[in-house]
Amino acid sequence: MTDRPPAARDHPVTPDGRYFVVRGRLWRMSDPRLPEDRRAHLVTELMRARRAIAAARRSKDTVAEDEAHAAVDRAKRALGERGQVWWDDGAPDLNRHMARTTPYAAWYAARTT
Known part of the structure; x- marks a missing residue:
């Protein structure tokens, strides 16, 4: 690669x-x-969510931190880094x-x- x-x-x-x-x-x-444009968009969303976690921690806003963690999880799942595996040969995660x-x-x- x-x-x-x-x-x-x-x-x-x-x-x-x-x-x-x-x-x-x-x-x-x-x-x-x-597709590269979709991956790039999801990476941008992931990085935005990670910055939101840091900001929420600095301000001690637990609700915002929880929301940001959920946004990270959504982005990582959409990227295929979490959740259902993206390969189809039955190999475990x-x-x-x-x-x-x-x-x-x-x-x-x-x-x-």
Whole structure:
């Protein structure tokens, strides 16, 4: 994958393109079938919601923080990073699992040695 999302540019991506790895943990990639304009819009919404979380925390507004967390979740689900997996081969979702405890263990070990 040459045109990877910003979060994955500096991190290894599994050979199947489903996850990138940060500090040994798998994080689900966005659905590669999303049209670029839709993906860009959703990323903008995600970043807006993350900024809203920070602002709500600074102002100690728990209602606004809860709303912002919900907006983050909606954006991540629409991107395919949460919820129903975007692949259709029946493979389980290993999001947030340690790479060394998954079927990617050998691949990851080869990258880190």
